[in-house]
Amino acid sequence: MTRFELLKELTYVNQTKIVLLVIDGLGGLPREPGGLTELEAAHTPNMDALAAKSICGLLDPITPGITPGSGPSHLALFGYDPLRYEIGRGVLEALGIGFPLEKDDLAARGNFCTVDENGLVTDRRAGRIPTSLNEKLCEELAQIELPGVKIFIRPVKEYRFMLVFRGKGLSEKLSETDPQRVGLAPLPVEPLAPEAEETARLVNTLVEKAKEILASHHPANMVLLRGFSKDPCLPKMQEVYKLKPAAIATYPMYRGVAKLVGMDLLDTGDKFTDEISTLESHWQEYDFFYVHVKKTDSYGEDGNFDARVALIEEIDQHIPRILALEPDVFIITGDHSTPSVLRSHSWHPVPVLLYSRYVRPDGLDRFGERACAQGSIGRMPAVNLMTMALAYALRLNKYGA
């Protein structure tokens, strides 16, 4: 029996509420030998006090040693086996900007990029052009027409846009055009299966037309396409967990994955205090809230240890507002680690805290990676977390007689 088959059988509706606070890239590393991680260095009296009353542990997003992208790591937190359910980047981009993707649509993630007079890529992100310019360029590209398909090109952020083809018989089995390094020419799309030949021709024609239109728009004078994908039709949290779930997140990617598992996307502001205000104002409407903080990850990728510490401290100040809502289950964790010393996502396990009136409190004196290593959750795959959340929210029946 799969986890979902089991949960579909065992879950029932209750009045309890669950808050899953995901501090993106939360896990860190000491800046210097013998030092503290970002989370350990941060002054977090509220999270520390909560840790004492909670159960704690370390989560492996996928399996020990595997560094996840944001898609699989979030699927795991939402209880979806990340090695079984895969979502293409194109689909995530489309859902993230609220594009009404239809079942047979083919989506891709686009970058505006810069090519030189020989057609070689000199900047894969076109100097990170502002979103406003991106919007104008997408309008220009909207004039492209191809036989038999509708084309949607929408700005995402800075140099990134979404491309969607709508038509019959489109295949996602396509290679990417991004050469992944500067100094190389964009690659033509190749069909990865016989049934994708016609789709590959369509995409290549679109890229040629886009190149003509963008020729005069240096530095955004070319496009790169990747992550060709269609809606993977994941089971929804409503069906599997019998929850009414909502997402409070600002970045498209995370809104995208949340929508894919059935969450309502709530409008919110850029700061954590705005997100908590959104949580407060929608508290009566839902019973599961996914609250996402992005910048802890971004600062990690920038190598900015101090900014990570400062943001964690800012988050900590608002924890009492969440507790004041009296959630039945309150989880604080990350989707993966993004240690500033590595400037990238990493494989290190992620600290987690689960608070409920039904825990046997670990009594740890703080919330940190090494404190959590002493917690009673132990070290486990992140995909187990949702089942635990449902259990502590008294939403699971007994298995077997």
Place this chain on the structure above:
Amino acid sequence: MTRFELLKELTYVNQTKIVLLVIDGLGGLPREPGGLTELEAAHTPNMDALAAKSICGLLDPITPGITPGSGPSHLALFGYDPLRYEIGRGVLEALGIGFPLEKDDLAARGNFCTVDENGLVTDRRAGRIPTSLNEKLCEELAQIELPGVKIFIRPVKEYRFMLVFRGKGLSEKLSETDPQRVGLAPLPVEPLAPEAEETARLVNTLVEKAKEILASHHPANMVLLRGFSKDPCLPKMQEVYKLKPAAIATYPMYRGVAKLVGMDLLDTGDKFTDEISTLESHWQEYDFFYVHVKKTDSYGEDGNFDARVALIEEIDQHIPRILALEPDVFIITGDHSTPSVLRSHSWHPVPVLLYSRYVRPDGLDRFGERACAQGSIGRMPAVNLMTMALAYALRLNKYGA
């Protein structure tokens, strides 16, 4: 997606080096209630200091409660699911003595044994005859000829020899002749599948001829055969991990399993100091070194607590030589436990220490079973260890976007 499919996709070549030190049967038990295990009793200042800077934990070779043989426990350490990949004992013996096994060869492990006038086994190991006598007996047995196959009989050590049949259509689906207890007669080989009938007949004929030849050689007057097997054609570490691996081990069995997963076998001496000298002199040539110490296991099987303690202390003295090479990842563990109070392999989880500059050090004050139980690796299947080694050696790309 299987672990190997995932790793084939994610691994890349780097300049980093990994040392996996396997102290055979490392895990132990207290000699008396309230006492210390062999590892805890040993004075190991170097390993203790290293543990403080490392992450530690307990590994289950197979799954909790399962006592492994050396084959499966080593496969697990090398990252091969030991319940999926099986190697017959015969194949291990053949590879261990450097016999050039071919793809369709059928190998078996042989024992010289003693039978009485009624043909009942009185000593399954023929009084542990010296290897020199074994060699002479194997020469005598070499006169056996059977139609349609070539036969290779080679001494291994003491009472043990290797038997290989080379021919067409040989099957490994055969029962064993070793009755496992004295007082019983050797069993005839039975085919375990219809296609093995002819092979069973061949083997039984060989056993009859061997019995005739050995009749006058008491105490080595009969043979027992087991572990009929063919090359399982395991994926090689080079393909799966993109590593250039070498094995530093003295016992045939361990050299055999190392070769099976693609390692080069380095010539070395009997003592740990010799093995480390070998490591030093080949340091530039490889990026993965498996270093094996056998006698900790042998002393455990002998029930010799003190000899285990002394050998662990001897190993500890050479740890600084390994550290002086500055491996990027240095792991110390065992393949299983061999507590001297049990005089056999056991199911107890095995202490492990992983050192790298990218760990969040656990800060434990010593390397021992109960200290490791407090470490952040937690308790996990040994098969995860290689993935972690690759991660800490910065040899894995991100999974998913």
